[in-house]
Amino acid sequence: MRVIKKAAALVLAVGVHAFTLMWILSGGWVIGANPGSLFAWLGGGLLLLIGGLLFPKPRRLPADAEVVERGAAPELYGVAERVAGAVGVPAPVGVAVDDLAVGAEYLRVGWGRRPVLLVGLPLWLALPPRQRVVLLVRAYGEAKDDGVVAGGALWTLAQWRETFRSGKILAARGETHMYMATILGAAAPRGSYEAAGMLDKVLGTVLGWPVLLLERALLRLVRDVAPRPAPAWGIVTDVEKARLAELMASRSFLAPLQAAALRGAAVTEIRRSAAVCDDGASRHGREELLSEDASDRVDAELSRHYSRAIRALGLIW
Known part of the structure; x- marks a missing residue:
């Protein structure tokens, strides 16, 4: 049973790393396929940025x-x-x-x-x-x-979880909406900022739960097989x-x-x-x-x- 759990943890962790690597490779492919296009650089750069943010970072000592x-x-x-x-x-x-x-x-x-x-x-x-x-x-x-492979995957999943589950209607959106309503009057867009915040929250709930379940499953497997x-x-x-x-x-x-x-x-x-x-x-x-x-x-x-x-x-x- 321990061998099965260790293999399952390795498969899940490798899958998470492959997903992260997909963002980086996709960004490089978009830019490489259209090096003269501004949109390719913008889109590819965004994909590279996402992949870079999700790429596991080694733990460091506190700054102080x-x-x-x-x-x-x-x-x-x-x-x-x-x-x-x-x-x-x-x-x-x-x-x-x-x-x-x-x-x-x-x-x-x-x-x-x-x-x-x-x-x-x-x-x-x-x-x-x-x-x-x-x-x-x-x-x-x-x-x-947790090891290099599983520990890095857990770090990446934690970044996804925080990104998805923290989605909420930002106070800054409401302030911007009030400012535009004051300046533009009747021409100001109605409800667009609240709608954007609600969309963030819905996407965070829909996409965040699978990430949370995957993180807990991997964490459970890692804890079961980790040396004590x-x-x-x-x-x-x-x-x-x-x-x-x-x-x-x-x-x-x-x-x-x-x-x-x-x-x-x-x-x-x-x-x-x-x-x-x-x-x-x-x-x-x-x-x-x-x-x-x-x-x-x-x-x-x-x-x-x-x-x-x-x-x-x-x-x-």
């Missing part, structure tokens, strides 16, 4: 993320690799930090799908060593790798994971961080005042993944990034 060089943070890379090995996922080739993000993500970026760990500094700054390990285990465990990280048994407990999830949802750690930052406190004082209480769960875990001393060395490596992130704490709500 900064990659930490391995030479400048060997302890940070060390804990990232140790936890990845314990969970059973490829070790990240890069670790990036984000001044405003809350949590951590394990991403596949670029055409080469390089594994990169993205760490949000506000939460990381407030967590004790054991909860930092829990955070990394959570990031690795929730990572999804090893269970985190023996690494973290359910209580630790639940406690971290509650902390991330409530964001109760942000207020002490912001208050200390507003007082102009140093990074060490901010961490001490905002640190989440460790309830002793580390005694039941694997402390070799990140000891107290190693955690302090990680903080020293990230001190420059902490200083910058603290100045941005007022932007987090």
